[in-house]
Amino acid sequence: MTSSMAFLSSTPTKLPSFSPSSKTHFPINPFLSLKPQRYHFASVRAAEIGSGAAVVVEEKKDSEVKAAEEGNGAPVAAEVEEVGVKFEDPKWVSGTWDLKQFQKDGATDWDAVIDAEVKRRKWLEDNPESSNNDFPVVFDTSIIPWWAWMKRFHLPEAELLNGRAAMVGFFMAYFVDSLTGVGLVDQMGNFFCKTLLFVAVAGVLLIRKNEDIDTLKKLIDETTFYDKQWQATWQDEKKE
Amino acid sequence: MASITLKSFIGLRRQSSPENHHPTITPPTHLHRRRLITLAGKSSPKLSGRNLRVAVIGGGPAGGAAAETLAKGGIETILIERKMDNAKPCGGAIPLCMVGEFDLPLDIIDRRVTKMKMISPSNVAVDIGRTLKPHEYIGMVRREVLDAYLRERAAGAGASIVNGLFVKMDKPIDKYAPYVVHYNEYDGKAGTVGKKVTIEVDAIIGADGANSRVAKQIDAGDYEYAIAFQERIKIPDDKMQYYENLAEMYVGDDVSPDFYGWVFPKCDHVAVGTGTVTHKPDIKKFQLATRLRARDKIQGGKIIRVEAHPIPEHPRPRRLSNRVALVGDAAGYVTKCSGEGIYFAAKSGRMCAEAIVAGSENGTRMVDEADLRNYLREWDKTYWPTYKVLDILQKVFYRSNPAREAFVEMCADEYVQKMTFDSYLYKTVVPGNPLDDLKLAVNTIGSLVRANALRNEMAKI
Numbered sequence: 238m239t240s241s242m243a244f245l246s247s248t249p250t251k252l253p254s255f256s257p258s259s260k261t262h263f264p265i266n267p268f269l270s271l272k273p274q275r276y277h278f279a280s281v282r283a284a285e286i287g288s289g290a291a292v293v294v295e296e297k298k299d300s301e302v303k304a305a306e307e308g309n310g311a312p313v314a315a316e317v318e319e320v321g322v323k324f325e326d327p328k329w330v331s332g333t334w335d336l337k338q339f340q341k342d343g344a345t346d347w348d349a350v351i352d353a354e355v356k357r358r359k360w361l362e363d364n365p366e367s368s369n370n371d372f373p374v375v376f377d378t379s380i381i382p383w384w385a386w387m388k389r390f391h392l393p394e395a396e397l398l399n400g401r402a403a404m405v406g407f408f409m410a411y412f413v414d415s416l417t418g419v420g421l422v423d424q425m426g427n428f429f430c431k432t433l434l435f436v437a438v439a440g441v442l443l444i445r446k447n448e449d450i451d452t453l454k455k456l457i458d459e460t461t462f463y464d465k466q467w468q469a470t471w472q473d474e475k476k477e
Numbered sequence: 478m479a480s481i482t483l484k485s486f487i488g489l490r491r492q493s494s495p496e497n498h499h500p501t502i503t504p505p506t507h508l509h510r511r512r513l514i515t516l517a518g519k520s521s522p523k524l525s526g527r528n529l530r531v532a533v534i535g536g537g538p539a540g541g542a543a544a545e546t547l548a549k550g551g552i553e554t555i556l557i558e559r560k561m562d563n564a565k566p567c568g569g570a571i572p573l574c575m576v577g578e579f580d581l582p583l584d585i586i587d588r589r590v591t592k593m594k595m596i597s598p599s600n601v602a603v604d605i606g607r608t609l610k611p612h613e614y615i616g617m618v619r620r621e622v623l624d625a626y627l628r629e630r631a632a633g634a635g636a637s638i639v640n641g642l643f644v645k646m647d648k649p650i651d652k653y654a655p656y657v658v659h660y661n662e663y664d665g666k667a668g669t670v671g672k673k674v675t676i677e678v679d680a681i682i683g684a685d686g687a688n689s690r691v692a693k694q695i696d697a698g699d700y701e702y703a704i705a706f707q708e709r710i711k712i713p714d715d716k717m718q719y720y721e722n723l724a725e726m727y728v729g730d731d732v733s734p735d736f737y738g739w740v741f742p743k744c745d746h747v748a749v750g751t752g753t754v755t756h757k758p759d760i761k762k763f764q765l766a767t768r769l770r771a772r773d774k775i776q777g778g779k780i781i782r783v784e785a786h787p788i789p790e791h792p793r794p795r796r797l798s799n800r801v802a803l804v805g806d807a808a809g810y811v812t813k814c815s816g817e818g819i820y821f822a823a824k825s826g827r828m829c830a831e832a833i834v835a836g837s838e839n840g841t842r843m844v845d846e847a848d849l850r851n852y853l854r855e856w857d858k859t860y861w862p863t864y865k866v867l868d869i870l871q872k873v874f875y876r877s878n879p880a881r882e883a884f885v886e887m888c889a890d891e892y893v894q895k896m897t898f899d900s901y902l903y904k905t906v907v908p909g910n911p912l913d914d915l916k917l918a919v920n921t922i923g924s925l926v927r928a929n930a931l932r933n934e935m936a937k938i
Contacts, residue, residue, distance in 0.1 A: 351931070351934070354931060355931050355938065356938070358598070358599045358878075358882075358935055359938050361598065362598065362730070365729065365731040365769055365770060366600060367769055367770055367772035367774075368596045368727070368770055368771065368774075369774075370774065373602050374600045374601045375601070376601060377886060377889070378886065378927045378928070379886070379923070379924075379927070386930060389930075390926075390930040390933075459872060463791060463813075463868045466791040466792060466794075467791070467792055469793075469794035470792065470793075470794065470797060470853060471853075473795055473797070473798075474850060
């Protein structure tokens, strides 16, 4: 019972609007791939309770589940000093990712580095940590080479967009040809067709989701909003 | 991504008819006459037997600077301040150029900050300040000390400083008639209602801050504002050593959705605070998060004071009306991104006063609206680029956690540090080397793309 209270003592009731997964440190989330690492954290955490007793939590799978079940109902007893769980990972050394531990077939597995950083950021978003001068974070995403980013993020999206463009292009070429009898090569020489082509390409690039239309409108308003606020006082002068 | 709701801006300025705030209805011919006179007031009458009288409402940096410049220009000045020993809640940072431009004595400055640390949502910490020259620094001042000094200097130049609370003003009954200012004179006695006094002045400078009464009187309209919440914490000496000449900025959704959290060193304690425009009810939560992020460095500290104040986000729709002009926070001259206001308050006070001195030819002629508009014109021309650039920076880099990560990554670059500090310390937007600018643009886009890509992956977990 005490050990589960220890888990609960770190429940930050002062921060109610954080996502539920941060209320207890053991969310019952089957999709959470961080679970394997949690046991590791549990073994190094000591929760300080306001009453003075420090409890070192053991690495036990069943006590975790018990805490999670009770975490939803049991209130926190005393005013506690929030000792957050620190992010820890064997590959995270001296405030950066140790690339030597990411070797695969002699070369660095950049995808794994990206995955590790994603997990770290997700963890920190849910469990903000104090910044410490003795353990500074010096990781810079630019150490991951540009082609690793391209391969992982740009290429799939590019494939998608090019596919869309090709489908739209083929259909439009066919449609215009059937209406006007102008073949594809002759279409390219026509100004109106070239304009249509430009619009189609721009549309495919800018509007990738339905929400993008609203987003674009808002962005356009945003760029000139501040200017309007500054010009407001001059409207007076013109009126008079 | 933080959705930015744009209120309809037209609605910010209330449509008002002259009858609402003035007992005498201004005749239609009055407006007609004014339209014809849009040049400098060379046609305004010479004052006989007296100098121009101007009332400055509010004795902060804006009021003090304005009063001093007016008095030096030979104008009969009265400065009305409601609380002479007001210790205002404030970040307290002044740029280097302010020390030179306003001849501030160096003992006013409690600390010289020469290093800054930017800390991203994932606690990547970047030190900036390597590019500063030995004589460059950001000055940290106590507002009560600075404000009092500027007021004393104004008094020394010939302005009369009055301890009183501005109540209302009566608009002039015809073109060159005076304004009647009603105020309650306290004369140093706290807690009393004060003696009702009225004076006649020819022009009024509203320097009475974010909740300006003068602004209400001239129907200046409202602005959006941020709430800045700050706790002053006395930390142990060894921890204070770390903040000797270093200030910290924390960014992240936990600390603020649209601003930043800070730890600024003051004379013998630190100020830990945060701010927000869009999520004001959650400010305490953000403050807790800021304290959590700085916890290891402020451990064992005692909170000695808690304070909060509004920060205007943009100028009021109307900054000037006839012979009443707004300056400083009353006008809304606080930059975005950094939330800096002291320098701009003092500078706008000075500029407005300079326009009045010039338009009245050292107090010998009457002024009119066109002379005061010169101040607005000069102000907008000089500082618009600074404000716009900071607005763009805020829109791009304070949007979301990926943007903030990219922001901190960019700050590690020396060129960025040099440009940032140069423009902050000297208040000029200097176009740098175009090749470096291009490299910077490419790197910025790269950082943003990487951070957003990581964020999209995070959403999949």
